[in-house]
Amino acid sequence: MKTLFVSLLVSVASFAIEPLINTAWLQQHIDDKKLRIVEVSTPQSYGSGHIKGALHTTIDKWRVNKDTFVTIRDPQEIQNEIQRLGIDASTEVVLYADIQTPKDLLKASYIFWALNYHGVGNVALLDGGKQAWVKAGAPLDSSIPKVAASSYTVKTRPALIADRNYVENHIGKLPMLDARPGDKYLGVTPTDTVARDGHIKGAMSYSWNYSVENDYRLKDAEKLETLFANGYNLDKEHEVIVYCTGGLETSFNYFVLSGVLGYKHVRLYDASMKEWGNREETPMVRYRYEVFQK
Structure with missing residues (x-):
């Protein structure tokens, strides 16, 4: 029984991504099949070069104006974006921002929360964003990856x-x-x-x-x-x-x-x-x- 318990702990530990990862970790795991990398930026920034395999999203896909404030979009709209990005319950998601202004980083952390809120728990931020990736001498890519849409159903928390x-x-x-x-x-x-x-x-x-x-x-x-x-x-x-x-x-x-x-x-x-x-x-x-x- 003790051996089984230890095995389960190891299994869980290997499944859950740390919430903050660095460029060295991402370089090592960039080709992992269960990993989904997502750049949070403008289309122009993404088009000028992104981390290999990264898909693109903008904060507008996650938030909507309501009265005097802005709030999370309807669960169906969030589900559509999660599915488009090919994310499901088994995916490890790495979000990163092109940090030209402080607000750019905050858009990525908001999507971190939004994914958690809709039941996606294996989410991480890249420490220092795209700027840290470039500073480490890691390459940027211009090709647009194609991923199959998922069938994930959101489960709000x-x-x-x-x-x-x-x-x-x-x-x-x-x-x-x-x-x-x-x-x-x-x-x-x-x-x-x-x-x-x-x-x-x-x-x-x-x-x-x-x-x-x-x-x-x-x-x-x-x-x-x-x-x-x-x-x-x-x-x-x-x-x-x-x-x-x-x-x-x-x-x-x-x-x-x-x-x-x-x-x-x-x-x-x-x-x-x-x-x-x-x-x-x-x-x-x-x-x-x-x-x-x-």
Whole structure:
């Protein structure tokens, strides 16, 4: 029985891809049949050269405008894109961005969350994106790969998303992290797309870019582990809600907490401040940093 248990652990370990992979790992595994590489960028960027075997997607395939905010597309639309990319339950997915601006990286981390939310768990980000690949001397390709569409059926995981009512009902009950810059959190600097300045009542400030180096590689995971455990008093077994301006910035906090550090219950408030801050009745605080105390 012990031998069988160990064999099962080895099998699971060999199946699950690490959530953050580097260029050396990808060069070694680039021809793995179960691997699907996806570039998140503009068509022009993809056409100018991409990692061998990489397919292409844009953030617009995953998000849609709704009222004052942008949110995840309908499950059927997400399923169509997942199938087009040839992804199914057994696929290991590597997402990477052409990081010309910080937002480019956030589009990739949003799709990381979107895949998780729709039941695809074996997903990784390439540390440092296309720029790290090129810097390592790895080649780019111009050929367009052809892959067979999958028959994957999405299975949404409601525990990975929060709506406005859920957030409001858990103020003071759950820790919340605001992924925007500190000046936006405090309400010192206005946001053009948000009518009211400040942050959700009770939320703590942790700008997403605190987790990356200047070249957009992830900072040391052990230091991040200590930061969230000691500085923010977060517990991996307990739920945390993450939000930002409109869903992108907070997706990187989701990636770090849920993917890299193994927090088990991270909910992403997709509509974020573009919904919350454009309503009159939602509880907000301005000019003050807050610490969660249940």
